[in-house]
Amino acid sequence: MSVNKTGIIRIDQELCTGCRLCAGICPVDAIEGVKGQPQTINYERCVLCGQCVQVCSAYASIFDNRISSREQKIHERNMLDSVKEPMFATYFTGNAPEVKNALASKELFTMVQCSPAVRVAIAEEFGMPFGSLTPGKMAAALRKLGFTRIYDTNFAADLTIMEEANELIERVTEGGVLPMFTSCCPAWVKYLEQDYPELISHLSACKSPQQMAGALFKTYGAQVDGVDPAKVYSVSVTPCTCKKFESERPEMKDSGYRDVDAVITTRELAQLIKDAGIDFNNLTEGDFDKPLGTYTGAGTLFAATGGVMEAALRTAYELLTRQSIPDLNLNFVRGGEGVRITTVKIGELELKVAVVAGLKNVVPLLTAIQAGKADFHFIEVMTCPNGCVSGGGQPKVLLARDKNTAYASRTCSAYRHDENSEYRKSHDNPDMQKLYEYFLDDYNSHRLLHTKYTSRKLADVYPRCS
Ligand code: SF4
Numbered sequence: 047m048s049v050n051k052t053g054i055i056r057i058d059q060e061l062c063t064g065c066r067l068c069a070g071i072c073p074v075d076a077i078e079g080v081k082g083q084p085q086t087i088n089y090e091r092c093v094l095c096g097q098c099v100q101v102c103s104a105y106a107s108i109f110d111n112r113i114s115s116r117e118q119k120i121h122e123r124n125m126l127d128s129v130k131e132p133m134f135a136t137y138f139t140g141n142a143p144e145v146k147n148a149l150a151s152k153e154l155f156t157m158v159q160c161s162p163a164v165r166v167a168i169a170e171e172f173g174m175p176f177g178s179l180t181p182g183k184m185a186a187a188l189r190k191l192g193f194t195r196i197y198d199t200n201f202a203a204d205l206t207i208m209e210e211a212n213e214l215i216e217r218v219t220e221g222g223v224l225p226m227f228t229s230c231c232p233a234w235v236k237y238l239e240q241d242y243p244e245l246i247s248h249l250s251a252c253k254s255p256q257q258m259a260g261a262l263f264k265t266y267g268a269q270v271d272g273v274d275p276a277k278v279y280s281v282s283v284t285p286c287t288c289k290k291f292e293s294e295r296p297e298m299k300d301s302g303y304r305d306v307d308a309v310i311t312t313r314e315l316a317q318l319i320k321d322a323g324i325d326f327n328n329l330t331e332g333d334f335d336k337p338l339g340t341y342t343g344a345g346t347l348f349a350a351t352g353g354v355m356e357a358a359l360r361t362a363y364e365l366l367t368r369q370s371i372p373d374l375n376l377n378f379v380r381g382g383e384g385v386r387i388t389t390v391k392i393g394e395l396e397l398k399v400a401v402v403a404g405l406k407n408v409v410p411l412l413t414a415i416q417a418g419k420a421d422f423h424f425i426e427v428m429t430c431p432n433g434c435v436s437g438g439g440q441p442k443v444l445l446a447r448d449k450n451t452a453y454a455s456r457t458c459s460a461y462r463h464d465e466n467s468e469y470r471k472s473h474d475n476p477d478m479q480k481l482y483e484y485f486l487d488d489y490n491s492h493r494l495l496h497t498k499y500t501s502r503k504l505a506d507v508y509p510r511c512s
């Protein structure tokens with residue numbers, strides 16, 4: 047175990063003006079430096095959320111011959127040579143070139159998954175309005191790029207809900223550690239491991255949807271297609287820069303291979319589509335493949351803050367009461383940045399829940415839990431201000447005044463997608479039901495779907511140095 051020094055998020059020292067806009071948005075005070083001078087990132091604090099990438103407005107001028115060439119910067123950032131966008135001072139290192147190479151390989155069987163928030167934002171890269179909902183065009187573009195199986199993280203989001211709802215019920219009814227924290231936001235998990243390792247037992251043992259899907263691709267998915275798992279190349283498209291880090295965690299190899307081979311952001315997928323000369327706006331709608339591309343509206347809700355909670359409550363209600371939930375739209379957990387607290391009655395149970403959007407907002411809750419003064423059962427935490435729709439790998443909203451409109455439009459599209467779905471409760475996903483019937487054991491038991499967390503506190507990582 048080592049502290050992160052991979053530098054997935056970096057500041058270009060030639061371009062940084064020292065405005066410290068990024069320091070203002072960083073949730074963990076990881077940006078260090080004097081105003082007016084190039085800044086640096088403290089990787090022992092950074093949670094790789096990419097919010098600094100979203101906010102930075104300093105970029106390379108083509109007239110400035112004191113800085114390295116554009117070709118050099120493209121190389122340092124591991125971007126495709128064809129990328130035309132400006133080079134901003136803060137950036138994430140890419141993985142699109144590896145994915146392009148894998149797609150050109152005749153040896154590999156490529157499988158791709160897309161996070162819920164990608165389909166409500168990718169069209170912005172092609173000039174469509176904020177929040178345009180384009181799952182069909184996205185699926186068609188992935189097929190044109192050459193992916194063999196177009197699967198979906200939303201399938202695994204439904205699976206996460208089945209596992210997490212059952213884990214919550216077990217903890218509440220059998221006296222487990224409470225409150226239980228969601229574990230699908232990797233920046234939040236990393237933060238807890240770094241700053242509050244004593245609270246790790248509160249994290250749900252469920253892997254994130256990305257990692258559940260990756261583990262299934264190289265086991266169940268390989269079986270479905272009758273291919274050697276060693277030949278499966280598994281790609282995740284995500285709004286989140288920290289998902290690159292999560293996929294590299296050494297323990298994420300439960301399939302017997304690295305579960306997710308490459309993670310690209312929404313922006314990188316758009317770059318691949320442009321690189322291939324695909325006319326995204328005029329594509330005929332395509333479909334996701336079965337079985338691992340089937341999803342419900344509940345899975346899609348993971349795109350927005352409160353979405354995991356809403357999806358989990360829909361399922362927990364029906365599992366516990368054996369009755370249909372009276373209203374599927376749980377508006378009391380929806381909202382924007384901040385904390386929402388409510389009590390939900392499910393049968394005889396009164397569940398006290400909290401939804402936290404924006405990592406800084408979780409600190410008072412953690413302090414209260416440490417002091418034994420918080421009586422919550424379940425807490426959802428998302429690092430980014432509006433959840434995944436506002437992730438660090440999403441299309442960059444260049445004007446600050448447009449940010450709220452962009453995030454609200456993407457969120458509305460996620461809710462619209464849910465409302466128009468054939469199934470709106472994770473436990474109704476027919477292909478997930480088959481997965482449990484034919485492949486998985488009972489809930490909360492399968493190693494492909496569960497994980498453990500470890501302290502990343504410096505004193506624990508390097509005990510002799512403390
Ligand atoms: S990285 Fe960008 S936002 Fe941060 S100080 Fe430098 S120029 Fe400003």
Ligand code: SF4
Nearest residue numbers: 072092093095096098
């Ligand atoms: S990636 Fe997130 S945590 Fe890291 S420096 Fe940027 S804003 Fe801060």
